[in-house]
Amino acid sequence: MSADIIINIDRILFLFGIFSLFLFVLFEKYLNQVSPIDFLHIALFAVLVSISFRGISDGSYSESLVLFSVSFIPVIGLLSRYCDRKYIKFSRIISSMACIIATVLFFIDVLGILDINMSFSVIFITAFVGYLFSFIVYMNIVITKSSDLIFIVSNGILFAGLISGAFFTSKFIILLSSISFVFLIFISVFRRYSEDYRISVFKYIHEQNMYNDILTSLGNRKAFEKQLEEDDKMIYDFSSYWAISIDINNLKYINNNFGYIQGDKIIQNLADTIDDVFSDTGKCFRIGSDEFTVLIKDLTKPEVEKYISLFYSMINSYNTINDIELSVAMGYDYFKPGYDQSVYDLLARTDSMMACNKRKVKASRFKSFGEDDL
Template sequence: MVGDLILTSQKLILNTNYMLFLYGLFTIFMFSLLDRYMNEVSSMDFLYLGLFDSMIAIPLFSSRYPDTSYGFLFLGLSIIPLLKLYQTYCNSKYFHFINLVTRLAVVATIAVFLLDNVSIFPVEHSDTVIYIILFIGLLLTTFLAANIYREKSITPIFSSANLILILSIIGGALGESIEIIILGILIFSIVATVALIDNFVKEYRNETLKYMREKLVYKDILTSMKNRQSFEKQLKEDDKNINDFNSYWAISIDLSDIKYVNNNFGYSHGDKLIQNLADSIEDTFEDIGNCFRIGGDEFIVLIKNEPKEKVERYIELFESVVSSYNKLHDIKMITSLGYDSYKFGYDKSIFDLVSRTDYMMCKNKRRFKTSWMPDKEDE
């Protein structure tokens, strides 16, 4: 009768432990999916929780709890991913203390493991050290959970999960029931996962809204290029660090006769011509510089740390792209271009360079009469 009860208890422990281990693998799998397909927000919390579950479960697959130093190694180190999970949401002033406890846990656990393997510190003494490490770590998680609850850095469900974890471990220890401990850890993991998913969704939504706001503020709607606000922001940042660059180039590009196209062929054709020019600029210069649309028919390219020969080679490539486009289309893409580099010791700021290239572009501007532009007599 007693033997049957022991066997039933062992099967219950093993089955519950299998569930805990599989749940740990499931949480790690969730991390891999979120990290790959939704990497705008960190999913490391799921990895920490999965590692904690797996490292707790591995020693319990033995008939005794645990019966080797390898089991104690996993058990002692399991507190580290748990503390890292809590560190994500607690006040930063506790980071140093958390890192200190994790280092001590690593050193103590590995020391016990090595001493046990050389028979200096047998298993029956090792368990006391490991349980002390776990007890200190769990006390720290309770303190951190209270801080998280006060800071409201994550839903209160997370703090409730920690309460379930502590009560199950205390209850299991007092009642000498491993089943209660394993079941409590499993329930803690499920409740914590709900809190983590809720927090992940909120952060992902916030990051998406932030991205959309930045896209509206810093992106040109017609061409999807960076707009004038983005250009001015870039200039201010680069102007502060101008001495860090070996060279700094600006290329001003203007699309001529866009007004004529709009008036005679419609705004849709004018918009299409602007889009085609934007594509030509980005296709040519995006490998070496940042491209901006700063006005209706005005574009500029900023290039850093490139020699003059390379910049001029890309300008020639751009002109050949425009020439090829004009051979294939009735409505021509007539562009004017001016470029120069920042003169160290002469220019007071990058804005002087931009003004100079804009002047050079205007000076080089030409009015071309194309096949689709009628003579004045014909008009």
């Protein structure tokens, strides 16, 4: 009867390990904002313990004990995730020691140097893992002041099971404590992962809102200024550095005559065009109500002008199929070492060139619109 129960628990433990492995692969592929490595640790522990007890039942005594010792290595990796940061190094040292000791035990058994018996293995595991568990739990309660009761209880159950197994040499008690530990620590890990994932999603959304323009989804002025600051420090590392300043000529006229909804659509359509043309070669920003900037690195003048020509071609195509005309002014130039002291000098020049272009367009359209509408 006891053997049948052990076999059933062993199967449940193995299947749960496979399930945890499946979750690790699934989360790693589709929800990788937070590392799901804890599920891999649980899977390895559950599968290794299950295989080791199956080996003991089949008579592979010594090899199974070594495998059982190895099964606690992923547990160390799991518990290290709960450590205070300053103890991570200690946990890694313990993990390395466990790998070395398990390897030595394996070769001792294979070479027949020493017979490894049940009491020696269980006492070794109890002393080693028990000390580690006590240390981790102490840090978790006293230092990090964690309120994760499930984490503490799961460790206590496994620790108690190992002590009982050491004194009474009961495979059933050790296996029962192992499966209890796996289920409880899984709940703790899943809760922790869910909370970390929720925080990472909110953080991502916050960062997107912080650096993205809501209307156009391009980088906003804050993102633009951050990019300029970074590029200015590395300006001489680029083979070339271009800035393109773009402004909508007739936005005020559109807002006054067609409404602000149409004005927003014009802004969005221009942003989409800028993104379609330049996003693969540069970074695009909306830095004002009707002002946009594109920053391009490491392209030659013919290459940049090819993209600018494509941009104007797309604007013309847009105007042929839409009743409200989209008119833009542009200024572009490259960073000139020795002439420009920083990227900000370049931006001042392209803004000036864009303003000059805007005045020319305004003068040519003066008879069609009132001066205040331009």
